[in-house]
Amino acid sequence: MNHKNCGCEEFEAMERGFSRRGFIGSVLAVGGGLLLTDASGLQYAMAATGDTNTDVVVTISMRGGMDGIMAVQPLGSPRLRTLRPTLSFDDSSTLSLDNHFGLHRNLKAFKTLYDQGELAVVHAVGTPVGTRSHFDDQNSLELAAYSNPGLASGWQNRYLTEVGATDVLAGISTTSQRPVTLMGPASAAVFENTADVVIHGLDAVKRADYLNVLRELHAKNTHQWGRTAAATITSAERLAKVDPSTTVVYPTTTLGNRLKVLASLIKAGIPVKTANVDFGGNLDVHSDAGPVTGTMANNFTDLSESIAAFKADVAADWKRVTIVTITEFGRRLQENASAGLDHGWGSAMFVTGGGVKGGKVVANWPGLEDANLRDGDLAVTLDYRHVLAEVMRYRGGMTSANLSNILPDFKPMDLGLVKNIV
Amino acid sequence: MATAKNLALESAALAKLANGFDPTERASFRKLGFKAWLEDQLNPNKKENDFVNNAMTNFLASNLPLAKLATTFPYSAKRGLVGDEAIQTTLLRRIYSSRQTFETLVEFFNDLIPVPVTVDTISRIQYDRDVIRAYALGRYPDMLLASSRAPGMLYFLNGATNTRSHPNENYGREVLELFTVSTKYPYVQDDVVTAARVLSGISWSRGSMSLVVNPNNHYQGPVSLLGWSDPNPGQTSDDILATSESMIRYLALLPATAQAFSHRMARRYVSDNPSEALIKAMAKTYLTTKGHIPSVLKTMAFSTEFAASGGAKLKRPSEYLASTVRALGLRLSAPIQTGDPTATYYFAGSPLGPIQKQLSVQGHEPFRWPFPNGYPDTEQAWTTMTGQVQRWNLSASLAQGLRGTGFSSVDYSAMLPATAKTPEAITTALATRIFGAPLAPDDHKAIVALVSKADVSKPGTDSVSIWASTATSLFFARPEWNMR
Numbered sequence: 059m060n061h062k063n064c065g066c067e068e069f070e071a072m073e074r075g076f077s078r079r080g081f082i083g084s085v086l087a088v089g090g091g092l093l094l095t096d097a098s099g100l101q102y103a104m105a106a107t108g109d110t111n112t113d114v115v116v117t118i119s120m121r122g123g124m125d126g127i128m129a130v131q132p133l134g135s136p137r138l139r140t141l142r143p144t145l146s147f148d149d150s151s152t153l154s155l156d157n158h159f160g161l162h163r164n165l166k167a168f169k170t171l172y173d174q175g176e177l178a179v180v181h182a183v184g185t186p187v188g189t190r191s192h193f194d195d196q197n198s199l200e201l202a203a204y205s206n207p208g209l210a211s212g213w214q215n216r217y218l219t220e221v222g223a224t225d226v227l228a229g230i231s232t233t234s235q236r237p238v239t240l241m242g243p244a245s246a247a248v249f250e251n252t253a254d255v256v257i258h259g260l261d262a263v264k265r266a267d268y269l270n271v272l273r274e275l276h277a278k279n280t281h282q283w284g285r286t287a288a289a290t291i292t293s294a295e296r297l298a299k300v301d302p303s304t305t306v307v308y309p310t311t312t313l314g315n316r317l318k319v320l321a322s323l324i325k326a327g328i329p330v331k332t333a334n335v336d337f338g339g340n341l342d343v344h345s346d347a348g349p350v351t352g353t354m355a356n357n358f359t360d361l362s363e364s365i366a367a368f369k370a371d372v373a374a375d376w377k378r379v380t381i382v383t384i385t386e387f388g389r390r391l392q393e394n395a396s397a398g399l400d401h402g403w404g405s406a407m408f409v410t411g412g413g414v415k416g417g418k419v420v421a422n423w424p425g426l427e428d429a430n431l432r433d434g435d436l437a438v439t440l441d442y443r444h445v446l447a448e449v450m451r452y453r454g455g456m457t458s459a460n461l462s463n464i465l466p467d468f469k470p471m472d473l474g475l476v477k478n479i480v
Numbered sequence: 481m482a483t484a485k486n487l488a489l490e491s492a493a494l495a496k497l498a499n500g501f502d503p504t505e506r507a508s509f510r511k512l513g514f515k516a517w518l519e520d521q522l523n524p525n526k527k528e529n530d531f532v533n534n535a536m537t538n539f540l541a542s543n544l545p546l547a548k549l550a551t552t553f554p555y556s557a558k559r560g561l562v563g564d565e566a567i568q569t570t571l572l573r574r575i576y577s578s579r580q581t582f583e584t585l586v587e588f589f590n591d592l593i594p595v596p597v598t599v600d601t602i603s604r605i606q607y608d609r610d611v612i613r614a615y616a617l618g619r620y621p622d623m624l625l626a627s628s629r630a631p632g633m634l635y636f637l638n639g640a641t642n643t644r645s646h647p648n649e650n651y652g653r654e655v656l657e658l659f660t661v662s663t664k665y666p667y668v669q670d671d672v673v674t675a676a677r678v679l680s681g682i683s684w685s686r687g688s689m690s691l692v693v694n695p696n697n698h699y700q701g702p703v704s705l706l707g708w709s710d711p712n713p714g715q716t717s718d719d720i721l722a723t724s725e726s727m728i729r730y731l732a733l734l735p736a737t738a739q740a741f742s743h744r745m746a747r748r749y750v751s752d753n754p755s756e757a758l759i760k761a762m763a764k765t766y767l768t769t770k771g772h773i774p775s776v777l778k779t780m781a782f783s784t785e786f787a788a789s790g791g792a793k794l795k796r797p798s799e800y801l802a803s804t805v806r807a808l809g810l811r812l813s814a815p816i817q818t819g820d821p822t823a824t825y826y827f828a829g830s831p832l833g834p835i836q837k838q839l840s841v842q843g844h845e846p847f848r849w850p851f852p853n854g855y856p857d858t859e860q861a862w863t864t865m866t867g868q869v870q871r872w873n874l875s876a877s878l879a880q881g882l883r884g885t886g887f888s889s890v891d892y893s894a895m896l897p898a899t900a901k902t903p904e905a906i907t908t909a910l911a912t913r914i915f916g917a918p919l920a921p922d923d924h925k926a927i928v929a930l931v932s933k934a935d936v937s938k939p940g941t942d943s944v945s946i947w948a949s950t951a952t953s954l955f956f957a958r959p960e961w962n963m964r
Contacts, residue, residue, distance in 0.1 A: 122851075190669065191657050193853050234843020235861040248864035254841050255869045260876055260953055262934040262946045271930045272872065272957060275923060279959035282863045283794055287959065290868045340850070344638040344650040395646030396638055401653065433669050 111479060112221060113380045113413060113453035114324060115332040117214065118313070118361070119237065120385035121196060122341035125399055126406030127388065127436060128354055130179050130419070131160050137426050141392040145349050145399065155179065159419050162349075164358035167366035168408065172417055177410040178475050180445055181421035184387060184438035190401040192342070195386035200239035202443060205467040211242025213464055214332050217450060218244035220460040223331045226289040227296065230323065230333040232316035237334050245289050251319060252302050255294045269295075300326040306371040312338025313364040321371040324379070331454070337361065341385070345396035365410060377412030380453045380476060382445060390434055391426060404436035407445055413453050413477045420473050444471045452478045485787075487917070489514060492790030495964035496749050497521065497781060498580030500803025505580065506916065518781055521581035522774040524617045529578045536572070538818045541565050546606045546631075547689045561827065563601035563847075566608060568832040570846040571839070572816075575802045585616040585773065587798075588748050590847065591854025592741075593624065593659050595632035597847035603632035604847060620741060620771035621732035624659060628728055629691055631684045637852060640683045642676055644699035652676030654852045660731040662740035667706060674705040678712065678727045681720055693717030703727075706734065738766035746780055751792035752858045758785045791963040794859035797844035799964065800871055801835070804878060804956050807914055810887040831886040838885070842870050872957045879952035892948040903931035906944065907951045914955065927954045 132138060133149045152160025153169045159181065161169055171177035185199050198204060202213035218229045219242075229246030231237055240246040249255045259265045269291050276287035302322045308314035316335045323330055339357045347354050361383070369376050388405030404424070410416065422439035424430045430437060447470030450456040461470060490509055494501040497518065501509075509517045520526060536542065541549055541562045549562075570586075577583045589612045597604045611630050615623035627633050628651070634640040637651035652675035656667050681698030684691060700714035703723070708730040712723045731737060742762035746754035758780065765779040766772075780786055795803065812831040827833060839845045843866070849855045856862065874885070881889030892910075900909040907928050911919045918924060934950045936943035955961065 189663065190653065190672075191663055192851065193657070194663050234864070234866065235856050236864055241860045249866040249869075250843075254866045257869050258873045258876055260934075260950055261880055262936070262950055263930055264933070267930055267933055271926050271954060274926045275954065275958050278922070281794065281959060281963060282859050283868070283962050284959040286863055287868060290865050293865060294869055342650075342851075344648055345641050394641075394648050395643045396641035396648050398638065398641075398648065400649045 111378075112331060112455055113378045113411065113449075113479060114330045114375075115214075115217070115449055115454055116320065116379060116381045117239070117332075117334050118365075118381060118383045119239075119334060119336045120341055120361075120383055121192075121336055122385075123192065123387045123389060123401055124341045124357075124383070124385040124405055125343070125347070125354065125389040125402075126181060126183075126385075126404065127391065128347070128349055129162050129165065129358065130155075130181055130406045131162070132423070132426065133158060133160050135426055138391070141426075143393070144397050145347050145393045147349070156419055158423075162355075162358045164355050165362045167362035168410075170366070171369075171410050175417040176412065176414050177408060177416040178414055179419040179421075180407040180409065180440060180473065180475070181419055182404045182424050182436055182438060183407050183421075183440040183442050183445065184385075184404045186438070186441050188387060188403040188432070188435075188438060190387060190403070192386060192401070197238055199384070199386050199442070200237060202239075202446070202464075202468075203466050209466065211244075212237070212239035213446065214239040214334060215242030215244045215246065216464045217332055217454065217456075218246065220456060220464055221331050221454055225329050226293050227323070227328050228331040230320065230330050231335075232319055233334065233336050237336070239334055245286060247290070247293050249297075250316065252297045252300055252322065255290075256298055257291065257294050296328070297323075300328065304371050306367050308367040308371075309360050309363050311360045311364065312336075313360055314367065317364050317368040318371065321368050324372050324375050337383075343389070343398050344394070344400060345398035347393070347398050378479075380409070380411035380413055380449050382449060383408045384442060384446075388436055391431060391436060392434060402435035403432055404438040407442060409445060409449070409475050411453075411476075413479060415474060415477055418474075420475065440473075441468070443468050444473055445475065448473055448475050452476045455479065488790050489787045492787060492964075493518070493781070495790065495795075495803065496786075496793070497584060499574050499583065499799055500806045500964075502806040502809055505806075515782070518581065518778065521579065522617060522777070526579050526582075529576070532573060532576050532578070535576075535816050536569065538816045539565050539569055541602070541605050542569050542609065546602075546610075549602050549605065550686070550689045559601045561601075562605060563597040564827055564833075564836065566597055566601060566604045567836055567846045567848075568827070568830070570608070571798070571802075571832060571835055574798060575805055581777075582616060584749075585777070586612055587846075588745065589616055589623065591748075591849075591857070592744055593627045593633070594849060594852060594854045595630070595636050595847070596850050598850065599632055599636040603630065603635060606630065607632035615773075617774055618772070619769075620766075620773055621729045622771075623773075624655075624732045625725055625728045627659075628655070628679065628724070629682065631689075634682070634684045639679055642680045642682075643697040644677065644680045647673060647676035647680050647699065649673060649676045651679060655728075655731065658853055660740070661706070661734055661736035662743075664740065665706070665734075665736040671705040674703050675727070678703055678710075679724050681714070682724060693720050695720065706731070732771055733767070735763065735767060738763035738771075741771075742766060742776060742780075745776060747857055749777075749780060750786055750789045752860075755785055758783055791960065793964050794862050795962055795964050796855065796857070796862055797839055797842035797867060797870070798846070800962060801838065801874065803964070804875065804961070805887055807956075808878060808890050808952070810878065810890065813883075813886055813888050834884055834886040838870070838874060842867055871962065875956035876953040879956065880949045890949070890952065892945050892952075896944065896948065901944065903928050903934075903947050903951070906947045907931055910948055910951055911955060914952075919955070919958075920960075923958060923960075927951055930954065 131152050138146050153163055154160045168177055185195055186204055189195055200212045203209040226245045227247050229240055231240050231248045232250050236248045260268050273288050276284045300322050308318045320333055339360055340353055343353055385405050387403050389399035389402040394400055424437040424439050443465050447461050453476055574583050595607045607630050611626045637654055638648040639651045642648040649672050653672045655675055657663055677699035681694045695714055698714040698720050703710055703712045710723045710726055713719045742759045746758055762776050762779050766776045769775040814831045816830055877885050895913050896909050900906045908918055931947050931950045934946050936946050
């Protein structure tokens with residue numbers, strides 16, 4: 059897509075427009091649209107640097123484009139039922155949240171969290187650009203610097219810097235490759251299983267001697283490979299002491315395993331500040347989306363039950379965990395001939411954790427009539443960065459100055475999603 | 481007489497245009513010189529070695545035509561085995577083929593226009609053989625056309641269910657974004673829909689295992705995108721195939737495609753950030769030769785930028801594994817057995833299993849990347865804790881000849897002169913033997929210091945082997961060995 063015409067200004071104007079219309083007087087909108095960085099008189103006194111009191115901010119990356127409409131269906135919409143004869147539900151088949159939106163019935167565990175006030179839904183949310191390209195949208199979503207494409211770091215990496223993280227295990231990604239969001243100057247450990255990062259050593263020499271020589275061999279290397287080696291050795295030795303076992307039964311899925319690993323680190327007292335967890339399931343459902351027993355139905359079971367297991371596993375630490383699901387785009391409103399959904403734009407995000415002011419759906423709902431759609435897609439009326447900013451602000455103690463370093467040229471709004479950690 | 485410049489070029493070429501050197505390959509390079517060596521590597525008639533040829537005869541699916549594949553390996557069973565076969569034959573050839581440059585091209589194209597093994601394993605075997613390998617030394621437009629009609633791609637990006645009433649945009653989008661002009665070209669959503677319409681009605685039949693072109697499912701009428709247009713009558717399957725071929729070939733030969741293709745290739749072979757000048761030169765060759773792959777590769781390989789680019793790129797896990805095994809001259813730990821399609825698991829005991837597993841742990845098993853953009857190809861993406869620890873461990877396992885790697889033990893006695901009897905002498909002799917030159921002084925010193933601490937006091941211990949394996953473990957743990 060043509061990036062020269064990214065429509066950023068147009069988007070911002072639209073978002074402001076929706077803010078006025080949608081937030082004021084809409085029963086769906088919650089929060090009030092207060093600009094976090096406005097001269098609003100709000101004072102944030104909390105010191106961020108080195109603050110051990112901050113949450114573990116976890117992103118679950120729903121890579122592939124999660125259909126927000128199937129996850130959180132707008133109720134009472136005959137138009138939706140017409141456009142999606144096989145990929146939408148009767149209202150009564152969903153788990154109604156507020157009589158306006160209903161959760162997919164396989165998100166039962168989310169309904170419980172919602173009812174307990176620990177899960178909030180943000181809808182018609184997404185990236186400001188919307189190219190419908192997985193790779194461009196994912197990349198820019200993780201860079202989160204739309205007006206500054208030259209910025210060579212991801213937003214979670216900048217968060218680590220701003221939060222004053224000094225521990226090499228403060229940033230974690232349970233993936234095989236380093237995601238863009240954790241690329242940059244702050245160190246972050248990338249591994250899927252603690253068993254994979256056990257250094258075996260050599261038969262004939264002492265472990266400590268071997269590790270010292272490994273460090274020495276890497277000391278002068280200027281590549282990232284060389285620069286990160288010492289941290290890898292130190293981290294591996296610490297992770298070797300982490301007990302990976304748990305009595306909690308997780309779903310036997312990629313996400314279940316990854317959250318189990320993350321929980322083991324948190325329980326072991328590893329001072330994780332932020333973690334990226336890739337969902338791992340297939341969300342790119344161009345065909346046979348499987349809303350009842352197939353692909354998407356299983357995805358929703360996996361997502362919600364893995365998080366429920368994680369909550370049970372971290373137990374008392376749940377109060378200092380905030381999880382945000384994030385996706386590069388939603389799916390087309392109309393289903394295609396293959397009972398699938400092509401790439402769209404607006405989607406939904408879930409925010410859950412011990413510090414979440416849950417039990418609500420936050421949206422400037424744009425509507426599903428032709429005039430409301432963008433090239434046939436649910437419009438994005440809320441920038442995903444508002445959600446991230448608010449979490450980092452209130453659960454990570456970020457000041458306005460911190461936030462402007464993490465999310466440059468962005469004016470975050472308070473959506474009322476989380477409690478202030480102080 | 482080998483000058484420093486010659487050695488740098490030799491080292492860059494063997495690390496980048498092959499999966500690392502082995503003693504035979506280095507000798508061949510020195511005998512022929514770079515140009516003749518690369519010409520030989522790119523010769524479509526270059527003979528594969530007997531070991532690979534013989535090993536390949538043990539695999540069942542790879543040698544069968546598609547229709548036979550479907551009847552021999554019904555979709556209901558053995559699919560996983562066929563997938564393992566696709567992966568293991570790829571690894572076998574990556575490590576041991578004499579046609580090393582060809583194998584690097586095969587890997588490149590399997591990342592450029594990928595079909596994951598999870599889509600359909602039988603189609604995956606066919607795709608590798610009849611699309612990627614068939615055209616890797618030919619022209620990209622031909623490969624792209626074959627790819628657009630291959631069952632693997634038709635299933636992966638939903639061409640198989642793309643119809644006129646509801647075009648499925650998946651392939652239409654990616655053919656523009658990833659396989660041809662890239663997002664640097666200002667195409668719009670309508671162009672994506674047009675590409676999908678042009679290809680609508682082209683599907684695949686699992687029953688007959690053949691392409692099925694149905695005019696009833698094809699969008700009929702004039703179409704145009706990015707300067708191409710066609711009346712697109714779409715009345716017959718020949719009409720539909722002709723229009724779609726015209727579009728694919730047009731897209732494949734646009735300057736923006738030449739640019740995007742050259743960028744991907746230079747990033748694969750040269751460095752994470754190849755210069756604009758190099759990309760431009762490659763793109764020019766691409767356009768003048770109508771997408772002739774070896775010609776573009778040669779423009780890149782014979783550039784001064786390539787010659788100076790040794791050590792600029794991080795090896796991906798599979799390159800690290802292959803290059804280490806090749807440098808040590810290791811063979812498989814056991815012969816590959818003839819497959820038995822009636823057995824539950826006909827690869828039981830195959831030495832390729834643990835090799836496959838090793839790459840799986842590092843997230844780089846062939847054909848497992850689930851997205852159509854291919855495995856990442858940058859140092860940032862692959863510098864991970866798992867990657868570092870696993871490579872250190874693999875280096876140690878191979879050097880010490882531990883069981884379970886899938887490879888034979890190193891025969892140090894054959895690699896060392898009888899005179900090398902001290903940690904110092906052994907380290908020097910081994911490094912020179914393996915790398916063609918001694919290590920950097922600091923590395924040499926650090927390694928000798930550790931080797932000297934090795935415990936050789938146990939009764940029956942062969943001190944030379946212990947010293948040699950300790951040194952070798954560290955040779956391949958060095959950051960420099962992780963770069964190419």
